[in-house]
Amino acid sequence: MAEDLHLSLRERTRRAVQAELVDVAQRLFVEHGYEATTVDSITEAAGLSKRSFFRYFASKEDLVLGKYDLLGEQLQASLAARPAEEPVWTALRRMFDDVVTYTGDRDNSARMEEMERIVSTSPALNAAYLQRLDQIQTGIATIVRNREAQAGRPRASTDPAPEAIVGAAFACMAAARRTATQFSDQPLDGLLDRAMTELWTFDR
Structure with a gap:
């Protein structure tokens, strides 16, 4: 039961981070355009490392x-x-x-x-x-x-x-x-x- 709860919390955390990255990226796309928005600019705005970004998106x-x-x-x-x-x-x-x-x-x-x-x-x-x-x-x-x-x-x-x-x-x-x-x-x-x-x- 504890393991199932742990996995559930981990999955919810993963989805929350993904949603935050998507939200930040959308804002940057609107402000600067898709081509001008880089992974570096997304991670900087989201307060994540580039390495962390690639844990969630390829x-x-x-x-x-x-x-x-x-x-x-x-x-x-x-x-x-x-x-x-x-x-x-x-x-x-x-x-x-x-x-x-x-x-x-x-x-x-x-x-x-x-x-x-x-x-x-x-x-x-x-x-x-x-x-x-x-x-x-x-x-x-x-x-x-x-x-x-x-x-x-x-x-x-x-x-x-x-x-x-x-x-x-x-x-x-x-x-x-x-x-x-x-x-x-x-x-x-x-x-x-x-x-x-x-x-x-x-x-x-």
Whole structure:
């Protein structure tokens, strides 16, 4: 039991340091640009040695992508914590609450947009991002399958519905994000609510 607790604390510490490095790097990317921001400048701003940095990330590129790893873990934890009796589509909407709250801050939103620009303009980063996004959605679909089984509605492994509904939820978030970026007076939460409601009731 003590060993399990020790490992849990160590893992929480690792994730906290990773999150801090990602946060510091995002700020520097926005202020100075991705190319001008070096590992040395990130470690200096974070108060870590370069050697310590490489314990958590293999490179600056890995740090950029690490943001999505952390996001995936957060989304899976949020969905897993939703009430078992809650409809899946509602639970998926609530899964995004922390993202909505984060982007509600202008500085955070600017950081997210800069990170998305960096990723989209680099073929290598964009390919790796798409791979991570697929892994995130696969992990979330597994949670959806588990929720369905616990509710007495087991899904066969050949049933694509869990992957489809998760993909649809992410498509709604992407559409809401694009609209919020284009029209700054439109809050993300309202746009996401509308997108998910419209998709669920479309043509019914």
